[in-house]
Amino acid sequence: MSNDTLFQEALTHFPGGVSSPVRAFRAVGGTPKFFRKAWGSRFEDEEGRRYVDLCMSWGPLILGHAVPEIISAAVEAMQEGLTFGAPSRRELALARRIKSMVPFLDKMRFVSSGTEAVMSALRAARGYTKRERILKFDGCYHGHSDAMLVKAGSGLVTFGEPSSAGVPRGFADLTTVISLDDLEALEATFDKLGHELAAAIIEPIPANNGLLVQDTTFLRRLRELCNAYGVVLIFDEVISGFRVAPGGAAELLGITPDLVTYGKIIGGGMPVGLYGGRKDIMAVISPDGPVYQAGTLSGNPVAMAAGLATLERLTPNVYRSLDQKGAQWAAAFEKMPGLHVPRVGSLLWPLFQPGVKRADRVESGAIARFNKMHGLLLKEGVYLPPSGYEVAFLSAAHGDEELAHVERAIGVVAAALKNED
Incomplete structure (x- = not known):
């Protein structure tokens, strides 16, 4: 069955025809691909076309x-039961493995998504500090809970503004949003609001609005200010956790947060999330403390098994190989005239603009150029995330054959773009 036919039916079932907005291809144009199977670094759509996958399920x-x-590992767990709604030995095994990779993680709680992990970590921070205000940074994405769907106001230090319909004004009033890479705004915010802040939450490697790699000076100053004002520093490592180093961005940057959120890799492809950190903060979580949080599928044994099987295979050689691949693939993409590829390990951001560290500095022309490139690469069997604001992901399965395929495709697309200019 054709992708067009499937999408037309999907439009009758789902808003925009999809279960998550970016999948609708509205940003890049065209019809979404419906995939039927995948292996290694490739997948095949319902029309039988095959692609090198540079999204890798995000x-x-x-x-x-x-x-x-x-x-x-997942099948073995399934054969013992899909879900218990009760403790299982697999939770303990995954927790032990995670602690061996993230030494500062005193206690943790498994949940079912990154959004749920962030929402719960923020509630824990508020319960611990007995404060209500949250600081976040423009260009960092922390899931779709109400308090996090807030954008910056118009002044240096202002209340936030809802960035989605359906978000009550009151949530925005308790969220302050400032720009990344702006020490002046950071200092002014803590000077004015520091004693009101329960938490400051940041992607230490912002990778949801492009790859906005920050100067460590900015991140270290954030850590110092949180210490000075008794603010809980939360690292959202749903993307960077176990991706850029065994201990994630915290290890790579040498900065320890008070709480951290994880997802994605720790489920090995199954739905999972986690929040955790200092034991005195986590002591406020029910049933030990007054902060309530629960979940029917939390600690799901199948997700635990898939996550453990993944983390057990993340050896130092795997990380070295991923970093080398990242450099090779970034260099291949940069053969496209005008294309720049900020990179951290196996995270890549193809952008027709250099040196971007803030979300408000991304130029519309750079995104329009990406959109053209995306469609042309798709025709050549290369699947990039369908948005110029999303990063590309490499895996251990991306090899020389796939790199050669992409290099050929880049040559074809570069020629086509030149003819359009």
């Missing part, structure tokens, strides 16, 4: 699609 598949050992 990050969880660091080892590739359909890794036999991960599937075997």
